[in-house]
Amino acid sequence: MRSLDPLIDLLQELCLAYGPSGQEEQIRQVCERELRASCEQVWTDEAENLIGYIQGRSTETRESGGPFAIRIMAHMDENSMIVKRINPDGTLRVNALGGLHAGNLGQGPVDILADGDVLPGILAYGSMHTTPESKSVDAIKKGPIEWEDVSIFTRRSDEELKSMGVHPGTRVVVSKSRRQLVRIQDCVGGPFLDNRAGLLIVLAAIAHLRETEVPPAEDVYVVMSTQEEVNAAGASFASRKLPGELTFAVDVGPVAAEYHTVLSDDPIVVYRDSTTLYTKSVADRLMELGQQLGMTPQAATFESYTSDASTAKRLGHSARAAMLCVPTANTHGYEIVVGNGLVQTAKLLAVYLQEAICPERFV
Ligand SMILES: [Zn+2]
Numbered sequence: 185m186r187s188l189d190p191l192i193d194l195l196q197e198l199c200l201a202y203g204p205s206g207q208e209e210q211i212r213q214v215c216e217r218e219l220r221a222s223c224e225q226v227w228t229d230e231a232e233n234l235i236g237y238i239q240g241r242s243t244e245t246r247e248s249g250g251p252f253a254i255r256i257m258a259h260m261d262e263n264s265m266i267v268k269r270i271n272p273d274g275t276l277r278v279n280a281l282g283g284l285h286a287g288n289l290g291q292g293p294v295d296i297l298a299d300g301d302v303l304p305g306i307l308a309y310g311s312m313h314t315t316p317e318s319k320s321v322d323a324i325k326k327g328p329i330e331w332e333d334v335s336i337f338t339r340r341s342d343e344e345l346k347s348m349g350v351h352p353g354t355r356v357v358v359s360k361s362r363r364q365l366v367r368i369q370d371c372v373g374g375p376f377l378d379n380r381a382g383l384l385i386v387l388a389a390i391a392h393l394r395e396t397e398v399p400p401a402e403d404v405y406v407v408m409s410t411q412e413e414v415n416a417a418g419a420s421f422a423s424r425k426l427p428g429e430l431t432f433a434v435d436v437g438p439v440a441a442e443y444h445t446v447l448s449d450d451p452i453v454v455y456r457d458s459t460t461l462y463t464k465s466v467a468d469r470l471m472e473l474g475q476q477l478g479m480t481p482q483a484a485t486f487e488s489y490t491s492d493a494s495t496a497k498r499l500g501h502s503a504r505a506a507m508l509c510v511p512t513a514n515t516h517g518y519e520i521v522v523g524n525g526l527v528q529t530a531k532l533l534a535v536y537l538q539e540a541i542c543p544e545r546f547v
Contacts, residue, residue: 185392185531188523191384192365192372194218195526198380199363204264204355205281205411207297208232211260215383215408222390223406231421234260236406238390241399253403253428254540255502256533257419257492258382258435259412262375263516265294265336265356270345276305276336278356282413287329288517293359294336299349305356306337370522371447377519378436381510381526383408385434388530393537400537403427412492419492423501430466431502433493434533436519437509443484447513449524450474451532454507456485460494463504470508473539474532481532482511508533 203211212234219226223236242252265278276296280286289307296303309329310321320333336356338345358375365374374380386406393400405426410418423431437452439445445452453470454462467483474481497505510529513520 185527185534186388188527191388191526192367192523194387195372195374195380195384196365198383199365199374199376200360202295202297202357203260203262203376204266204297204357205261205414207355208260208410211262212408215260215387218387219406219408222387222394229422229425231418232410233418233422234408235422235426236390238393238400238404238406240402240404242401251403251427253405253426254400254537255405255407255423255426255428255431256386256537257407257409257422257431257433258386259379259409259416259419259492260383261411261413262357262380263378263413264358267350267352267354267356269352270342270350271335272342274338274341274345275308276338276345276350276356277332278334278336279331281355283516285329285516286331286334287327289358293361294356295359296336296338296350297355297357299354301348303338303340303348303350304359308335308337309333367523368520370524371520372523373518373520375518377512377521378515379412381436381512381519381521382434385510385526385530385533388526389534389537392530392534398538401540404537409492416490416492416495420496420499420501423496429502430463430504430506431493431496432466432506432508433491434508434529435491436512436515436521437482437484438486438489438515439511439513443486445482445484445511447511447520447522449522449528450480450482450511451525451529452482452484452509452511454484454486454509457489457491457494457507458487459490459498460505462493462507466504466506469540470506470532470536473535477532477535479528479532
């Protein structure tokens with residue numbers, strides 16, 4: 185497995201690339217370069233998912249014909265904002281695009297992805313030295329902070345903004361200046377580790393398959409999916425279209441006392457989330473393999489959580505679902521992982537892919 189420092193360099197590159205839901209072009213370019221190094225075929229599908237194919241070594245075929253296959257999913261999109269309207273004073277009224285709470289970003293610079301240009305803005309709460317007469321500031325002081333109480337400062341007129349290609353539907357993202365990773369002791373902190381960490385883990389795992397020259401047991405379709413943060417539309421489409429019975433998501437796993445999950449380098453294996461049961465035989469196998477590798481995998485059932493895999497299974501687009509996570513603190517905020525957790529989760533994924541023997545999945 186690759187060592188941590190080059191992985192962190194790639195993670196930084198992934199974090200610097202823009203990837204709001206439904207506009208994942210920049211992050212897709214970085215992922216495509218990496219996928220091409222490890223996959224036999226790489227393409228973008230009709231739902232704008234980036235897909236890489238790796239042939240498995242099994243010669244067994246399904247009853248219905250064709251080889252066994254696994255769909256590995258990690259989503260490319262990041263939590264961001266979308267313009268609802270341009271106010272007469274040239275500020276922008278935005279809503280969350282994904283599961284971002286208005287208070288989670290705090291005040292600070294944002295990038296407005298206007299048609300053809302990127303404009304600077306500032307997520308603003310207004311002047312705090314005011315009385316209840318200033319209603320939105322008062323609402324922010326009393327909390328909770330709602331999107332209707334915050335605005336994007338642009339220092340431009342509404343006409344100017346319109347002529348520069350800003351309109352309802354324009355994405356607003358965390359500024360490049362706030363996308364630097366921070367190393368703290370054994371940890372890495374940054375924005376959108378959900379799911380740049382997942383992308384990195386999948387890329388490291390498939391690079392490991394190539395470097396060890398042990399191909400996966402079954403055919404693998406790596407899906408770097410779109411729009412997970414909104415409704416997992418990309419993953420559902422890919423699960424319906426691609427071969428395979430199992431959709432396997434890699435994402436961040438919330439660290440919380442209520443789930444008995446801790447911030448360590450031991451991967452989290454998910455058995456259930458808000459909407460779906462993950463396939464128990466696959467989760468059990470991941471736990472067992474992790475232990476064989478000297479890890480102490482963390483079994484968890486999450487609430488207030490869905491994934492590419494659980495959504496695909498819930499909608500009937502995948503017969504089976506699995507979920508492997510890197511333990512992550514502060515999810516949907518400024519997220520924190522243990523650096524070695526990225527390496528360990530990638531290692532477990534790679535070994536699972538190399539060892540997953542087709543018939544056992546049908547116990
Ligand atoms: Zn995620």
